[in-house]
Amino acid sequence: MLLEAERGVLEQFVRSQVSSSISLVFLLTLLFISGIYSASFTISNNCPYTVWPGVLSGAGTEALSSTGFVLQKGESKTLSVPVGWSGRLWGRTLCSEDSTGKFSCVTGDCGSGKIECTGDGAAPPATLVEFTLNGAGGLDFYDVSLVDGYNLPMVIQPKDGSGGNCSVTGCLGDINKGCPSELKVTSVDSSGNVACKSACNAFGDAQYCCSGEYGNPNTCKPSSFSEFFKTACPRAYSYAYDDGTSTFTCANADYLITFCATSTSRKSGKNPKGEDGSSLNDAAMIFLGGSYASGASSSSLSKGGEMMILPKVQIILQWKLRG
Numbered sequence: 001m002l003l004e005a006e007r008g009v010l011e012q013f014v015r016s017q018v019s020s021s022i023s024l025v026f027l028l029t030l031l032f033i034s035g036i037y038s039a040s041f042t043i044s045n046n047c048p049y050t051v052w053p054g055v056l057s058g059a060g061t062e063a064l065s066s067t068g069f070v071l072q073k074g075e076s077k078t079l080s081v082p083v084g085w086s087g088r089l090w091g092r093t094l095c096s097e098d099s100t101g102k103f104s105c106v107t108g109d110c111g112s113g114k115i116e117c118t119g120d121g122a123a124p125p126a127t128l129v130e131f132t133l134n135g136a137g138g139l140d141f142y143d144v145s146l147v148d149g150y151n152l153p154m155v156i157q158p159k160d161g162s163g164g165n166c167s168v169t170g171c172l173g174d175i176n177k178g179c180p181s182e183l184k185v186t187s188v189d190s191s192g193n194v195a196c197k198s199a200c201n202a203f204g205d206a207q208y209c210c211s212g213e214y215g216n217p218n219t220c221k222p223s224s225f226s227e228f229f230k231t232a233c234p235r236a237y238s239y240a241y242d243d244g245t246s247t248f249t250c251a252n253a254d255y256l257i258t259f260c261a262t263s264t265s266r267k268s269g270k271n272p273k274g275e276d277g278s279s280l281n282d283a284a285m286i287f288l289g290g291s292y293a294s295g296a297s298s299s300s301l302s303k304g305g306e307m308m309i310l311p312k313v314q315i316i317l318q319w320k321l322r323g
């Protein structure tokens, strides 16, 4: 039996616990409505030419603050990325505005007629970086894909992450140079190749596109064309079922995405975290972009804040379930 006084104290205690958990839930709801940022993408242009990145958010995930912008050579831009975001980024090249103000690009064009892609994806061929953040096991899944062909070198470097096989991936080399003649794309106003189609883009065969009876990993196998891409960029997807050597995972990371990253030798550079020794292009070289050496700053809305809030909520929820 509780005494009146004890009951009063207990009630007050329970009320204060409930109200603090309610205010925490309220705070979290607010944070979710306004978007919690879990990571940042720092996109850098190390190419000797201008690149217009495009961003496409997956169905059901929040859009990023920009869907397309310009990066002059040497420039970079950081975007905050909401929890659970999935989508892809790519680079558009040789872009211009016509006399009516319509914007278009020779490679990676998204067809919006503007610098912002506003929900439109890249016309192949284009190198793609793909992300699913906070997926299975709480891990971020990321890859560089040449399944839709190649237009310029792209590399993803996780920063301050842990877990999974959290390492640098991408494609350092200029595949346009060695592109087989059946696959190469040239531009009228530019000398040389501007992009390299995948065999699926070029020929549309089910066997290359892993569609129809080839729509599973047992029947869709690498081709001499996909092997050309795989040899040039061993860590990038060369065809649809190339997952084993091309998907990477990481937890609590920010990501640096670089166009035309430079490579330095392992001896002179600091190894990127989690580097497992396999190559991006060439066994002797690993990626370490000059701009990364100084360390790009992480987003202002850090994952730290979120990390501190979520465990508390879990504790309160457990307490409430038990109580």
Ligand SMILES: *[C@@H]1O[C@H](CO)[C@@H](O)[C@H](O)[C@H]1NC(C)=O
Residues within 6 Å of the ligand: 164, 165, 243, 244, 245, 246, 247, 248, 249
């Ligand atoms: C990285 O880990 C994922 C998930 O465990 C796995 O599917 C993938 O094959 C691994 N990637 C590489 C390149 O080993």
